Amino acid sequence: xxxxxxxxxxxxxxxxxxxxxxxxxxxxxxxxxxxxxxxxxxxxxxxxxxxxxxxxxxxxxxxxxxxxxxxxxxxxxxxxxxxxxxxxxxxxxxxxxxxxxxxxxxxxxxxxxxxxxxxxxxxxxxxxxxxxxxxxxxxxxxxxxxxxxxxxxxxxxxxxxxxxxxxxxxxxxxxxxxxxxxxxxxxxxxxxxxxxxxxxxxxxxxxxxxxxxxxxxxxxxxxxxxxxxxxxxxxxxxxxxxxxxxxxxxxxxxxxxxxxxxxxxxxxxxxxxxxxxxxxxxxxxxxxxxxxxxxxxxxxxxxxxxxxxxxxxxxxxxxxxxxxxxxxxxxxxxxxxxxxxxxxxxxxxxxxxxxxxxxxxxxxxxxxxxxxxxxxxxxxxxxxxxxxx
Ligand SMILES: [Zn+2]
Ligand SMILES: [Zn+2]
Numbered sequence: 001x002x003x004x005x006x007x008x009x010x011x012x013x014x015x016x017x018x019x020x021x022x023x024x025x026x027x028x029x030x031x032x033x034x035x036x037x038x039x040x041x042x043x044x045x046x047x048x049x050x051x052x053x054x055x056x057x058x059x060x061x062x063x064x065x066x067x068x069x070x071x072x073x074x075x076x077x078x079x080x081x082x083x084x085x086x087x088x089x090x091x092x093x094x095x096x097x098x099x100x101x102x103x104x105x106x107x108x109x110x111x112x113x114x115x116x117x118x119x120x121x122x123x124x125x126x127x128x129x130x131x132x133x134x135x136x137x138x139x140x141x142x143x144x145x146x147x148x149x150x151x152x153x154x155x156x157x158x159x160x161x162x163x164x165x166x167x168x169x170x171x172x173x174x175x176x177x178x179x180x181x182x183x184x185x186x187x188x189x190x191x192x193x194x195x196x197x198x199x200x201x202x203x204x205x206x207x208x209x210x211x212x213x214x215x216x217x218x219x220x221x222x223x224x225x226x227x228x229x230x231x232x233x234x235x236x237x238x239x240x241x242x243x244x245x246x247x248x249x250x251x252x253x254x255x256x257x258x259x260x261x262x263x264x265x266x267x268x269x270x271x272x273x274x275x276x277x278x279x280x281x282x283x284x285x286x287x288x289x290x291x292x293x294x295x296x297x298x299x300x301x302x303x304x305x306x307x308x309x310x311x312x313x314x315x316x317x318x319x320x321x322x323x324x325x326x327x328x329x330x331x332x333x334x335x336x337x338x339x340x341x342x343x344x345x346x347x348x349x350x351x352x353x354x355x356x357x358x359x360x361x362x363x364x365x366x367x368x369x370x371x372x373x374x375x376x377x378x379x380x381x382x383x384x385x386x387x388x389x
Contacts, residue, residue, distance in 0.1 A: 003057040003140035004368035009047040012369045020144035025072035028148040034165045035062040035138040036386045037375045040310040051113055051130040059139035060086040060126040061169040075149045082152040084145055085337025086169040088124040091150035102334035108133040141389045153341045159348045166355035167344045174200030175340040176333050177259045178208050181306040185209035188250050192291040193261035194222035196358045201259045202230045221381040229354045243298040254300035262291035263309025296322050307332035358384050365389040
């Protein structure tokens with residue numbers, strides 16, 4: 001079959017690879033309908049995440065049709081249209097039983113690298129390096145889905161493919177942040193990043209009772225989407241001093257909740273960005289943290305900060321003093337898709353989760369290398385390049 005593979009730093013190509021096979025009775029094989037690029041792929045492409053090997057198939061957010069079913073699978077039949085959680089979880093371990101699916105003890109068959117890096121290994125993820133389990137990704141004609149009864153969800157007929165695609169990862173990532181940060185009715189929520197995850201986090205904040213949602217980015221087309229589809233207020237950080245603007249918008253108090261949806265390749269205005277970029281490129285610091293620092297700085301006293309952007313290693317100039325002295329709660333997580341996808345699909349069916357607009361550029365898989373370039377450079381208003389294998 002054809003698949004889009006990582007072939008070296010900032011290089012991808014469409015290659016011919018073996019078709020996936022059922023390896024375990026709980027697997028299904030899915031013929032991919034749509035598979036989207038994700039901001040977190042850029043860290044892989046750029047070589048910031050170790051344990052990529054030339055020939056690894058990229059992609060972790062997808063939907064498709066079940067074409068083969070393992071003998072122990074109960075929920076799915078050949079022909080079902082399914083959306084699949086990007087994180088792989090067993091559904092049975094102590095973490096899964098607490099609905100902390102991305103922390104699954106059994107989802108990553110190759111835990112040594114992340115145990116060394118972080119102390120304990122989280123679950124596995126499709127197309128996300130050998131550190132996250134070495135699973136083949138979804139930018140391919142077919143993909144093996146382990147623990148299919150836990151991670152794959154039938155898509156109701158009333159939801160089109162492009163909308164349902166974002167129930168795989170971008171929407172549940174937003175839901176993970178908005179739910180676990182504990183939004184209370186009436187809260188003012190600020191969201192850093194107006195990409196797919198930022199927009200979905202802003203929308204999820206509304207479902208949890210946020211009174212006002214303020215989205216921060218520098219790209220006008222993304223800010224316009226956040227206004228139109230989420231009803232958010234917006235701030236352009238290239239034109240405004242964000243902490244000061246947030247203070248003015250909140251009667252001098254600061255937002256109650258800050259959701260960071262940018263990640264380790266954050267951009268910002270000014271000297272701090274240059275400092276972070278140089279350190280990251282010299283591999284002295286693995287993560288650029290402008291958005292996290294700003295979120296912590298802007299948050300009201302006693303407020304809550306949730307990190308949704310992907311970080312890998314260490315970050316210096318972390319404002320621990322502000323965390324301690326302002327009494328902040330700082331939390332982060334990879335997304336618990338299996339916990340939120342049923343709610344998201346139900347809301348999608350009622351038209352409450354506009355997401356098809358995020359797929360700004362849909363193209364054949366053969367155009368994958370071009371699609372990644374366009375997505376990385378944010379050319380032509382690209383929010384997500386989506387491949388149709
Ligand atoms: Zn993703
Ligand atoms: Zn588990």
